[in-house]
Amino acid sequence: QVQLQESGPGLVKPSETLSLTCTVSGGSISRNYWNWIRQTPGERLEWIGNIFLSGSTNYNPPLKSRLTMSMDTSKNQFSLKLNSVTAADTAVYYCARGFGSCSGTSCSNYLDFWGQGALVIVSS
């Protein structure tokens, strides 16, 4: 069973950088693709972005200018850095595995394993 665990500071000051790491166990990070999603206090889910083994990334446009994702296959981890944070970045941050497959003209794509979530508060 694949398991994911987020880690990082729970409190970040405004204008500083939010850094989180997701450690994957029970499966290799070399397969599938890896996502970050956040959930605001109003409980809305926002996809932040994803990263593939090749190093290619997709970022949600509103966050793109402040966002960096990376992977460390030797540690089976992937990471998120979001700079110049404000109170609007306060949220529970989840990492999740993305599974995609195609058969003929039919494709499936879903987030099948999630971490438990890490609350990050932006405050001075």
Added chain:
Amino acid sequence: DIQMTQSPSSLSASVGDRVTITCQASQDISNYLNWYQQKPGKAPKLLIYDASNLKTGVPSRFSGSGSGTHFTFAISSLQPEDIATYFCQQYDDLPLTFGGGTKVEIK
């Protein structure tokens, strides 16, 4: 971005009732839609993928249907352990987007 509109935002039903949630996409997404269940304090859990396929191990009282822009999620007989918030999510295009959620409570 593809907007996903879920309704209702909350509902209250009795144990054994049939519960239905709808999700409307702002453009045609074929069947590229997933449904997740989130219990309080927990991460979302995948229930249904590709609009109507039940993930292995998920009880058969859960079901999904639809294609194009209109989708439906149903619980055929509500159980106490189904108390949760349910989200739809499209993967037709990036960015991935989620519906606003439907909070299901027991009457």
